[in-house]
Amino acid sequence: MATQAQAIAKNKEQKQVEASKSIDALAEYGGFSFVENIIDGFSNLNPKRKARRNIFLNDEQWENERKNLTNRLKVWLEILKSEKDITAMRDIAKDKSTKAEEVLNTNILKALKTxxxxxxxxxxxxxxxxxxxxxxxxxxxxxxxxxxxxxxxxxxxxxxxxxxxxxxxxxxxxxxxxxxxxxxxxxxxxxxxxxxxxxxxxxxxxxxxxxxxxxxxxxxxxxxxxxxxxxxxxxxxxxxxxxxxxxxxxxxxxxxxxxxxxxxxxxxxxxxxxxxxxxxxxxxxxxxxxxxxxxxxxxxxxxxxxxxxxxxxxxxxxxxxxxxxxxxxxxxxxxxxxxxxTYSVVRVFDHITKVLFDFLNRKAFENWTTRTEADLRSQIVKFLDGIQGPSKLIERFKVVKIEQDPNQKDRVLLDIHITPYFPAKSFVIQLDGHKGDGPENAIWNSEYVQQN
Known part of the structure; x- marks a missing residue:
């Protein structure tokens, strides 16, 4: 077991030495930063930034970035191993980029349709x-x-x-x-x-x-x-x-x-x-x-x-x-x-009806007296007065009657007339003109009417 552990440690140390030599070989081209500027995400592997490097290699939240960088490096290695001249390698890279973009666009289109x-x-x-x-x-x-x-x-x-x-x-x-x-x-x-x-x-x-x-x-x-x-x-x-x-x-x-x-x-x-x-x-x-x-x-x-x-x-x-x-x-x-x-009129009438229902439900089973009638009338008038006028719900109202049904004593009759607001939709323009000292002495009269 000890011999096996020593062998693993020795192998790891040997790889680190080889990596160090490879980095040293880049010195004349600008060092590790030269590769960083060429390959996106490669800065996460900079040996001088050990904390960042360890986080990138081991943290779960960087898993997708690790996969992307691995694929990127594979493409670079494939191009470099072709041992062709710079122009040929550039053409290979362009071809791969075009094919990858076509696949990406095809998949995006499928995703959008789905x-x-x-x-x-x-x-x-x-x-x-x-x-x-x-x-x-x-x-x-x-x-x-x-x-x-x-x-x-x-x-x-x-x-x-x-x-x-x-x-x-x-x-x-x-x-x-x-x-x-x-x-x-x-x-x-x-x-x-x-x-x-x-x-x-x-x-x-x-x-x-x-x-x-x-x-x-x-x-x-x-x-x-x-x-x-x-x-x-x-x-x-x-x-x-x-x-x-x-x-x-x-x-x-x-x-x-x-x-x-x-x-x-x-x-x-x-x-x-x-x-x-x-x-x-x-x-x-x-x-x-x-x-x-x-x-x-x-x-x-x-x-x-x-x-x-x-x-x-x-x-x-x-x-x-x-x-x-x-x-x-x-x-x-x-x-x-x-x-x-007109839907605004329908909504206003439905709203008023629901408010009155809610209010009258709270008044159910009260003995009907002149005081009850006066109280009911005053509260309904107060509510309707609060929603009457410009920038409110109704133009005007009139409480015609609030009285007990003479034929069925447990029923109260409410008759309220409400005038809602209607939206202006059509405009009629009328223009009159005449020539002369006045309309009576005019040489000619003209009337123009146009509906918008």
Whole structure:
């Protein structure tokens, strides 16, 4: 055993001497630093830096760097052992570099294609947080599911889970923890699936924000959306927003041969913006509709195309004024009620209803007296007065009656008229002109009317 240990020690010492001689042989070329400047990572093996060298050779966190350096040295040894002239060795190195780069680019392209849906999902969620403009977003629940699970009406496990989550926070006496927005990124497909989700949102007084298909032209969107018949006069349609014209998530990587840019569904970005915006203000237009950290959209839109998409009930994303913005306040409801066609109005009425439910639940089983009636009226007026006026939720209100039902004594009737704010969408410009001393003595009159 002693003889074997001595032999190992002697062999180790001999290798150190040989290494020292090799380093000395480099002295006339600049020493060890000459090799350090040529080979990346070789400085970690400098014998004069023993502590750094030992860490590099033995520490687990440097394992990948050790493998990379080993491969790099193998290439150098292979080139040098070829014993060819400098020009030939340079050509060999270039050829190896080109082949390695081709393999790397091929593998990167495969990785990008394989993880495309995953990347789209993560970028979509990231846009939600970026558009909330909050350091810490409160009261948010994120569920991990494939779009096929969301659309599966045969196995409704995921749909039922979301429905129960919403219901257990809405079907309560205390409504402080109820949900207000349900964002489902991507296209839900058939009306059966879309109506299922719309009804869940409507029953729990939340808005569903989702997307139409990712298509290449506005004409395709118009044609396919028209044939899909997603709009309707059903009341649950009033709680559904559907965006179109997907957002640029990442430009294509030309270096690896990627053929197209990565586009992400706009619904989560819009939901984030809705989350951070005053409820009575729609997230639309130059001032309030801007989407954060998005450079472009799938296709450019002319004004007439924006108008057509908006009239159909979609929320188009538009790239104008050097920014990307939503340009519609529409829901999928197309009945006669303008309020139900405008999602800010729907959200405000749902919010007021939930607040009144919560308040009245706390008043349940109190004896109905004139004092109870006066107290109830004063508190409701105080609440509505607090959300009335510019930069608030409603324009005005009127409490018509709060009285006991004469036919059913345990029931109280509340009749409140509320006037919400509506977003300005169209502007009519009228210009009048005349020539002469006055309109009565004019040589000619002209009237110009233009709707924007």
């Amino acid at each position: 993880t495309e849906e995953l990347e789209r999902s993560y970028r979509s969620v990231a846009l939600f947080y970026k558009n909330t403009e909050s350091d810490k977003v409160k009261n948010v629940t994120i569920l991990n599911a494939d779009l096929d699970q969301v659309k599966d009406l045969d196995n409704t496990l995921f749909i039922d889970y979301v429905s129960n989550e919403l219901k257990q926070n809405f079907d309560r006496l205390d409504l402080r923890n109820n949900y207000g927005i349900v964002a489902v990124p991507g296209y839900l497909g058939s009306n059966a699936v879309l109506d299922k989700w719309s009804k869940i949102a409507h029953e729990n007084k939340a808005v569903l924000v989702t997307d139409f298909q990712d298509l290449e032209t506005p004409d395709d969107v118009v044609d396919i959306f028209f044939n899909a018949n997603h709009t309707g006069a059903d009341i649950h349609k009033a709680n559904t927003l559907m965006t179109c014209n997907w957002l640029l998530g990442r430009k294509k990587e030309d270096a690896v041969g990627e053929e197209s840019d990565l586009f992400v569904p706009p619904s989560t970005a819009l939901a984030g913006k809705i989350y951070s915006t005053l409820m009575s203000q729609v997230v639309a237009g130059k001032k309030f509709g801007g989407i954060n950290e998005v450079e472009s959209v799938r296709f450019d839109l002319k004004k007439s195309e924006i108008s057509e998409l908006e009239k159909m009930g979609l929320v188009p994303m538009v790239n104008e004024y050097s920014k990307v913005m939503a340009f519609s306040a529409k829901t999928l409801f197309n009945g006669d009620n303008l309020g139900l066609q």
